[in-house]
Amino acid sequence: MARKILLALTLVFVCGLAIAPTVAQDEFIFGMVLVGPFNDRGWSQAHYEGGQYVEQNVPGAKMLYFEKLNPADAPETTLRDVVTNMVDKGAQLIFTASDEFEEDTAEVAKEFPDVIFINVSGDDAYAGTAPANVGNVMGTIEWGKLIAGCAAGLTTETGSIGYLGPLINFETRRLAASAYLGARYCYENYRGLDPDNLKFTVTWIGFWFNIPGVTLDPTEVTNSFFDSGADVVISGIDTTEGIVVAGQRAKQGEKVWSIPYDYVGACEEAPEICLGVPYFHWGPGYAQIVAAAKNGAYQQEWTLLNPDWTDINNPDTSGVGFVKGAGLSEANAASLDDFIAKAAAFAQDEANADTIFLWQGPLKYQDGTEIAAAGEALPYIAPLGEAPSIWYLDQLLEGMTGPSKQE
Numbered sequence: 532m533a534r535k536i537l538l539a540l541t542l543v544f545v546c547g548l549a550i551a552p553t554v555a556q557d558e559f560i561f562g563m564v565l566v567g568p569f570n571d572r573g574w575s576q577a578h579y580e581g582g583q584y585v586e587q588n589v590p591g592a593k594m595l596y597f598e599k600l601n602p603a604d605a606p607e608t609t610l611r612d613v614v615t616n617m618v619d620k621g622a623q624l625i626f627t628a629s630d631e632f633e634e635d636t637a638e639v640a641k642e643f644p645d646v647i648f649i650n651v652s653g654d655d656a657y658a659g660t661a662p663a664n665v666g667n668v669m670g671t672i673e674w675g676k677l678i679a680g681c682a683a684g685l686t687t688e689t690g691s692i693g694y695l696g697p698l699i700n701f702e703t704r705r706l707a708a709s710a711y712l713g714a715r716y717c718y719e720n721y722r723g724l725d726p727d728n729l730k731f732t733v734t735w736i737g738f739w740f741n742i743p744g745v746t747l748d749p750t751e752v753t754n755s756f757f758d759s760g761a762d763v764v765i766s767g768i769d770t771t772e773g774i775v776v777a778g779q780r781a782k783q784g785e786k787v788w789s790i791p792y793d794y795v796g797a798c799e800e801a802p803e804i805c806l807g808v809p810y811f812h813w814g815p816g817y818a819q820i821v822a823a824a825k826n827g828a829y830q831q832e833w834t835l836l837n838p839d840w841t842d843i844n845n846p847d848t849s850g851v852g853f854v855k856g857a858g859l860s861e862a863n864a865a866s867l868d869d870f871i872a873k874a875a876a877f878a879q880d881e882a883n884a885d886t887i888f889l890w891q892g893p894l895k896y897q898d899g900t901e902i903a904a905a906g907e908a909l910p911y912i913a914p915l916g917e918a919p920s921i922w923y924l925d926q927l928l929e930g931m932t933g934p935s936k937q938e
Contacts, residue, residue, distance in 0.1 A: 559825040561585070562617035562625035563596040564610065564632065567740055567769050572800065573793040574739065574769035577811045578628040578651070584814025585821050592821055595622055601631070603742040610635040611642070618643055624824045626651060626817070630702060631739065640665045647824050652702060654922070657833035657912065666829070668816060670836040670851040671911075673709040673887050673921065674843075674874060675809025678853045679790045680713025681870045682806040683763040685721055685863040686788055687714075690728055693756030693764040695749055695773045696735040699937050703767060705924040707733050710765050711931050712889040713870075721866045726930075732761065733933030739769040750776055757787055763806070765790045774800045788858050798856045805856030807867075811836075816850050840875040885910050887921055896926035897935055 563582045567575035575598065582594040597613045599605055610632055617625055624647040627636045633653035640648040640662045648665045655661035683692045692714055694707050715726040734756070737746040749772035756764050757780055766773035766789070777789035778801025791797035791808045798805035816836040823829040836850025844852040853871070855864055877888040885908075892903030902919035903909040912922035919925070926935035 557825075558591045558593055558621075559589070559821065560593050560595060560617075560621040560623060561821055561824075562614070562622040563594055564600055564613055564625065564627045564629075565596060565598045566601050566629035566631050567599060569596060569598045571740075571769060571794075572771050572797055573791070574811075575628070577794045578626070578813055581811075581813025581817045582626070585818045588814070588818045589822050589825065591825065595620055601738075601742070603745070611639050614639050614643065614646075618646055622646065624649065624821060624829075629739070630700065637661060637665055647829055649820060654833060654912075656831055658915065661831065663831060666820075666831045666834065668820065668834040668836065670811045670813070670816075671838070671887070672809055672811060672851050673705060673890075674838050674878070675851050675853050676706045676709035677713035677874060677887070677889060678867065678871060679765055679792075679807065679809045680710035680715075681717035682713075682855075682859060682863070682867055683710070683765055683788075683790060684714035684717035684729065685866055686806055686859065687718075687729075687761075687763045688786065689760050689762045690718075690724070691730040691759075691761040691763075692732070693753070693759075693761040694731065694733040694933070695752055695756070695764055695766045695768055696733050696933070697739045697768045698737055699735050699934065701923050701925075703735075704927055704935065705921050706767055707933075708924060708928045708931065709887070709889075710767075711928060715930070716889055717866065717870060721870075730761075731931050732756070732759075733927065733931060735934065736768060741770070741772070749773065753777070754780075757785065762786060763788045763790070766792045769793060771797060771800050774798070774805060777801060777804050790856075795852070795854060798854065802857045804858045806858045807853055807856040809851065809853050811851055812846055812849055815847055838875075838878070840878055843871070843875075883908070885912075887911060890921055895929040897929055897931065898926065899929065900926075 565575040569579040585592050595617050626649045628651045630652045636650040652669045653667045656667045711731045718724050718729045719726040734752050753773050753776040764773045774789040774791045777787050780787050781804045788804050788806050790806050795810045797808045839849035874888045890909045892907040893905045894903040910920045913920040915923050
């Protein structure tokens with residue numbers, strides 16, 4: 532199935548927004564359904580601010596949002612309830628901003644055939660199972676996770692890295708594995724150390740953020756990483772416990788570091804020990820989707836938002852980025868820049884269009900199953916069940932410690 536990859540918004544689009552005539556525009560209302568708080572300094576805030584970007588850059592666009600739609604904060608509220616309320620208020624397009632909403636989005640959309648639904652991180656449009664009014668969007672944050680892993684591999688002094696994972700699914704396995712590949716590469720190629728001696732441990736808490744009595748407590752898990760000898764913790768959850776705990780331990784005199792996730796400003800929680808943050812910038816991609824819908828031109832698609840490799844932190848063109856943190860030494864920051872340049876060169880080579888840097892064989896699953904032979908590139912996506920791919924990663928990789936399936 533053909534798929535469209537958004538490398539970045541074109542300058543034509545950005546400039547077109549900038550020079551739009553200052554006349555009254557028809558209002559276009561869109562909804563944003565968030566799984567967590569709009570100010571969580573993580574996943575949900577990144578989406579909320581993406582919606583604000585749309586309001587600022589698409590004439591007439593107005594956002595409605597509902598935060599904390601999850602079993603702990605809104606146990607009696609359904610996605611159908613939220614969507615009904617938004618549609619009653621005039622919403623013509625609704626972003627359901629979580630993997631948690633994928634199945635419900637497909638069902639609710641059938642009841643509102645005149646409303647466009649965009650589920651974030653799902654792939655029903657790619658698989659051909661989505662209703663006609665449902666599309667998907669996701670940022671290729673695998674690139675950011677590779678960079679995060681490299682920063683950890685460059686920095687660790689104990690040779691032990693902890694990965695704070697949410698729940699277990701295709702997405703979370705491939706992101707943890709991307710961080711592992713980056714860590715191994717930089718541990719070996721910039722430091723000259725044996726990557727087989729690098730310990731990379733994944734602990735899953737059971738959901739995207741802490742739900743007391745339901746999930747493992749991410750604060751306790753992070754402390755456990757440090758207590759067991761890890762000195763760098765990479766977060767894969769929606770919220771900031773990993774960097775908060777690392778900051779607390781550092782203030783007690785411990786030499787530890789952290790890499791948060793999702794949100795461009797996450798390092799601000801403890802800047803002195805932050806090695807950097809891989810983050811999503813949803814605004815440009817969301818603006819293109821909303822503008823197309825407003826003009827009656829949106830067509831169902833599975834959309835990927837990639838880094839703008841000319842400047843991965845350009846807020847108007849890059850779908851994902853990486854901000855280096857103050858915790859990186861000067862030498863390690865230079866090495867990380869070199870690694871990013873290598874990733875950029877790989878990504879911009881048309882021969883590599885359907886894969887990701889470092890996702891080349893030999894690669895094996897934890898159980899020893901080969902998924903890419905030496906010199907073979909693992910495709911970014913292939914139809915589920917037909918061939919191994921990065922998107923549908925079925926296990927963690929050989930060398931990683933932690934469960935690949937829900938126990």
